[in-house]
Every structure is written in structure tokens, then in C-alpha cells.
Amino acid sequence: MAPKLNLPELLCKGAYINGQWITDAKSKFQVQDPATLEVIGELPDQGPDDIDIAIESASAAFTTFKKTTPRERSKYLRDIYNLMIENVDDLAKIITWENGKHINEAIGEIKYAASYFEWYAEEAPRIYGTTIQPTNPTNRVFTMRQPVGVCGIITPWNFPSAMITRKAAAAIAAGCPVIIKPDHQTPYSALALAYFFDKLNLPKGIFNIVLSKSHVPEIGLKMCESTKIKKISFTGSTNIGKILMKQSASTLKKLSFELGGNAPIVVFDDADINLAISQSIASKFRGLGQTCVCANRLYIQQGIYDKFVEKFSKEVSKFKVGNGFDTSCTHGCLINQLAIDKVKDHIKDALSKGAVVKIKGGRDDSLGPNFYNPTVLSNCTQDMKVAKEETFGPLAAIFKFSDIEDVIHWSNDVEHGLASYVFSKDINNIYIMAENLEYGMISCNTGIFTDSSIPFGGVKESGFGREGSLHGIDDYTILKAVTIGNIPQI
Numbered sequence: 001m002a003p004k005l006n007l008p009e010l011l012c013k014g015a016y017i018n019g020q021w022i023t024d025a026k027s028k029f030q031v032q033d034p035a036t037l038e039v040i041g042e043l044p045d046q047g048p049d050d051i052d053i054a055i056e057s058a059s060a061a062f063t064t065f066k067k068t069t070p071r072e073r074s075k076y077l078r079d080i081y082n083l084m085i086e087n088v089d090d091l092a093k094i095i096t097w098e099n100g101k102h103i104n105e106a107i108g109e110i111k112y113a114a115s116y117f118e119w120y121a122e123e124a125p126r127i128y129g130t131t132i133q134p135t136n137p138t139n140r141v142f143t144m145r146q147p148v149g150v151c152g153i154i155t156p157w158n159f160p161s162a163m164i165t166r167k168a169a170a171a172i173a174a175g176c177p178v179i180i181k182p183d184h185q186t187p188y189s190a191l192a193l194a195y196f197f198d199k200l201n202l203p204k205g206i207f208n209i210v211l212s213k214s215h216v217p218e219i220g221l222k223m224c225e226s227t228k229i230k231k232i233s234f235t236g237s238t239n240i241g242k243i244l245m246k247q248s249a250s251t252l253k254k255l256s257f258e259l260g261g262n263a264p265i266v267v268f269d270d271a272d273i274n275l276a277i278s279q280s281i282a283s284k285f286r287g288l289g290q291t292c293v294c295a296n297r298l299y300i301q302q303g304i305y306d307k308f309v310e311k312f313s314k315e316v317s318k319f320k321v322g323n324g325f326d327t328s329c330t331h332g333c334l335i336n337q338l339a340i341d342k343v344k345d346h347i348k349d350a351l352s353k354g355a356v357v358k359i360k361g362g363r364d365d366s367l368g369p370n371f372y373n374p375t376v377l378s379n380c381t382q383d384m385k386v387a388k389e390e391t392f393g394p395l396a397a398i399f400k401f402s403d404i405e406d407v408i409h410w411s412n413d414v415e416h417g418l419a420s421y422v423f424s425k426d427i428n429n430i431y432i433m434a435e436n437l438e439y440g441m442i443s444c445n446t447g448i449f450t451d452s453s454i455p456f457g458g459v460k461e462s463g464f465g466r467e468g469s470l471h472g473i474d475d476y477t478i479l480k481a482v483t484i485g486n487i488p489q490i
């Protein structure tokens with residue numbers, strides 16, 4: 001059922017290119033509520049020609065936008081932050097409607113998403129160059145940072161607002177126009193951001209949203225091969241990241257990729273066990289397991305293993321999965337059937353290799369086709385699929401370890417390296433783990449660590465580039481070195 005919005009116009013009806021709402025199209029695609037499969041609405045299914053228009057207009061807009069002062073850009077960012085916070089309930093309802101996550105999580109996402117605009121409103125005036133002591137005594141050298149140019153932004157469905165703001169805020173702060181291609185399953189949250197920028201009279205062509213379901217690969221190719229788009233920022237799966245990287249070779253485009261994860265949580269015997277359990281649950285089941293930083297593997301040291309498994313399972317058995325709008329529930333639904341299939345596949349594989357069921361979980365068709373009660377498995381081992389691949393769903397796989405060397409090896413024995421977690425009261429364990437885990441982010445004694453202030457990003461096949469923090473803006477700028485020679489010596 002459609003949620004009631006205070007501002008019904010926030011549910012926009014078209015793509016947003018060059019300051020225009022585009023509702024006409026040869027064909028349209030439907031967006032469904034994953035909880036009920038009811039149609040939320042229809043939007044233009046755009047193709048390569050539409051992206052051409054977006055590229056031309058963004059490119060034209062760059063010629064003037066790059067000359068705006070950081071303070072001017074900062075004001076847009078501050079104003080959109082305020083608008084998001086003023087309309088947090090509506091924006092959260094849109095997320096729950098199109099993504100299925102629980103409304104409390106959706107409210108959390110909007111505040112988190114808005115915080116990137118606030119952060120980069122403050123960073124925009126702090127883009128610094130350096131002066132350098134040259135080797136040649138008659139030279140003077142300094143650096144300046146300038147906006148890279150038009151940025152193509154491709155985002156997933158799991159954080160329909162925050163994955164856009166994390167990129168767009170830094171890009172706009174630096175002076176770059178953006179062309180955003182959101183996932184076709186969750187486009188309305190992206191369009192709501194365009195609605196606010198439209199109200200703020202952000203210059204035409206700076207914030208563009210193209211929409212597509214049927215022509216995504218062609219649009220991706222156009223973005224990669226365009227000489228007018230100077231950078232692609234992508235959040236999504238590692239497989240698509242690899243395709244975009246290959247396609248971008250022809251233009252040697254600047255890239256930043258936030259790709260899949262496979263986060264280990266390592267709990268040592270000396271950890272505060274109650275804290276470790278509550279935080280492991282918070283990490284594992286955020287978005288019902290559909291976040292790139294969700295714990296995928298829980299490595300528990302042998303001295304507390306049995307107690308951890310029992311208490312963890314008891315807590316998970318209290319979950320109530322249901323429609324994300326139902327505040328008596330704790331968790332919403334999964335995005336689609338493919339998500340359910342992957343969870344089932346990992347469970348089947350683990351059970352065939354000796355995992356023990358602590359909480360059976362499973363599909364709950366009485367609620368709808370995309371509802372899945374969480375599963376907890378103990379006695380998991382390194383030969384299982386869940387040890388190697390990101391489940392991206394509500395399966396908690398618990399492994400036992402005894403030695404720190406083993407758990408470091410197991411944690412690192414994957415292709416990905418995004419988030420990792422350590423629970424211990426021993427500062428030596430914390431240091432050893434932080435220094436030896438091959439991950440872009442190490443979270444100690446907390447399961448929720450992401451924030452606009454930290455550099456978010458991965459290593460290995462989790463990608464490269466950092467978003468958020470003072471570092472996030474670097475990816476949207478180029479560093480120029482200026483040398484002034486033959487300064488007379490007096």
C-alpha cells in the first residue's frame with residue numbers, strides 16, 4: 001500500500017536531465033514494492049541517446065560551475081542537507097517502499113545520506129594545495145586541486161539514497177557536475193534528491209539522473225567511453241566493476257569503485273561477549289544482511305564459542321521479519337528472488353559440508369515472496385561457499401578458531417577486502433589484527449562504524465578510492481603542479 005507522504009510531489013515521475021523532468025519515453029519500466037510486489041509507478045526506460053543529452057548538458061554546465069566559489073557550492077550542499085532532514089520521514093518512506101528495509105533503518109539511512117552533504121558543505125572550502133621546496137633554487141613550485149570534470153555515478157539498490165549522496169556531495173563540493181544512474185529497482189530515492197536540487201535552483205546540468213532498466217549495459221558503456229565524462233564512480237558488485245574497468249580503458253578514465261565485501265568478525269576469548277553479540281547482530285543483520293559491510297563470517301575463539309553460539313541464536317530468534325512499515329517488526333524483506341536464491345544456495349552448501357542448524361529460518365511465503373527469516377549455522381568451515389563469497393542476506397555463519405595466526409589467515413583468504421571487525425579487550429590483539437587484516441576498514445569493538453567522517457573503501461577486489469572524510473574529495477579533483485622557473489636570485 002502506498003505510504004502517505006507529507007510532500008506527495010517527492011515521488012517524481014521522470015528522469016532529471018539539464019534541469020528538466022523527462023517523463024516521455026519510447027518505453028517505461030515499472031518499479032515494484034518488494035514487500036507486496038505492487039507497482040509503485042512507471043518511469044522512462046531511457047537509452048543511450050538520453051545519456052548523450054545528459055553528457056552534453058553536464059559538460060556545458062561544467063564550464064561555469066568549475067568557476068563557482070567553494071562557498072557557493074557549500075551553500076547548495078548545506079541547503080540540501082537541511083531539506084533532507086526536514087523531510088526525513090517522507091524520504092525514509094520512499095526507501096522502505098521501494099527497497100523493503102525497515103522504516104527505522106530507512107530513517108537512519110536518510111540521516112546518514114544527508115550527513116554527506118553536511119560534511120562536504122564543510123569540506124568544500126578546504127580544498128588545499130601545497131607549496132614545495134624545489135631542487136632547483138631558481139624554481140618555485142606549488143600544487144593546486146581542480147575539479148576533474150563531469151562524473152558518471154552508478155549506484156546499487158541497497159542504499160538508494162546514501163550511495164548517491166556519498167559520491168555526489170564530494171563531486172559537487174569539488175565543482176563537478178554529476179550524471180547518476182541509480183538501480184532500476186530503487187530510482188525514486190534518487191529522484192527525490194533531484195527534486196530538492198531543482199527547488200534549490202542548482203544550475204542546470206549539474207545534478208542529472210538518467211533512468212534505465214533495459215539499456216543499462218549500453219548506458220554504462222557510453223559513460224565509460226565518453227571523452228566528456230572524466231570520472232566514473234561506481235558502487236555495486238565486483239563483476240560489474242570489472243566490466244566498467246575494462247570499458248574505461250579506452251579513455252583511461254579516473255575510476256573509484258566500491259565493490260563487494262566478505263567481512264569477517266573475529267571475537268577473542270577476552271572480548272565483552274554481550275557487546276560482541278549485540279554488535280555482531282547489528283552488523284550481520286543490517287538491511288537483513290544486504291549491506292556491503294555486513295558480517296559474512298563470524299570467527300569465534302574456542303573458549304567462548306559455545307556460549308556465543310547459544311546467546312547469539314537466542315537473540316536472533318527474537319527477530320520479527322515483516323513489512324518494513326510495520327513498526328512491530330524488527331526487519332523488512334529482501335530485495336528480490338535472486339537474493340533469496342543466494343542465501344538458500346549458501347545454506348545448502350554449508351549443510352552438505354557439516355554445518356549445524358541453530359536457527360532454521362527460511363522463506364516466509366505467508367508474508368510475501370521476498371520475506372526470509374534469518375538462519376544461524378554453527379560449525380562452519382573454510383571449504384564452504386559462505387567462507388569465500390558474500391552471501392548478502394540473512395545467514396549468520398559461525399566458525400570456531402583457536403589461534404590468532406589461523407584466524408588472520410582465514411580472514412584474509414578471500415578475494416575481497418572491504419570491512420572487518422575485531423572484538424577484544426586486549427590492545428595487543430586489536431593492534432595485531434588491525435595491522436594484519438587485509439581490509440580497507442577495521443572496526444574494533446563495534447559493529448556499526450560507517451560515518452561521513454571516515455574514509456570508506458576497500459582493497460583487493462573490493463575496489464579502490466575512498467568516499468567520505470577529508471580524503472573523499474581527492475577522487476573528484478586533479479592535482480596540478482605549477483613550477484615558476486628562473487626567479488632572479490638577489
Ligand SMILES: NC(=O)c1ccc[n+]([C@@H]2O[C@H](COP(=O)([O-])OP(=O)(O)OC[C@H]3O[C@@H](n4cnc5c(N)ncnc54)[C@H](O)[C@@H]3O)[C@@H](O)[C@H]2O)c1
Nearest residue numbers: 155156182183216217220235236237240258259260261292
Ligand atoms: N563497497 C560498497 O560501498 C558497496 C555498497 C553497496 C553495495 N555494494 C555491493 O553491491 C552489490 C549489490 O548490488 P547489486 O547486486 O545490485 O550490484 P550490481 O553491480 O548488479 O548493480 C549496481 C549498479 O550497477 C548497474 N549495472 C549493472 N550492470 C551494469 C553494466 N553492465 N554497466 C553499467 N552499470 C551496470 C546496476 O543497474 C546498478 O545501478 C554487492 O556486491 C555489494 O557488496 C558495495
Ligand SMILES: O=CCCC(=O)O
Nearest residue numbers: 158159291292293450
Ligand atoms: O552497503 C554498503 C554501504 C554501507 C555503509 O555505508 O554503511
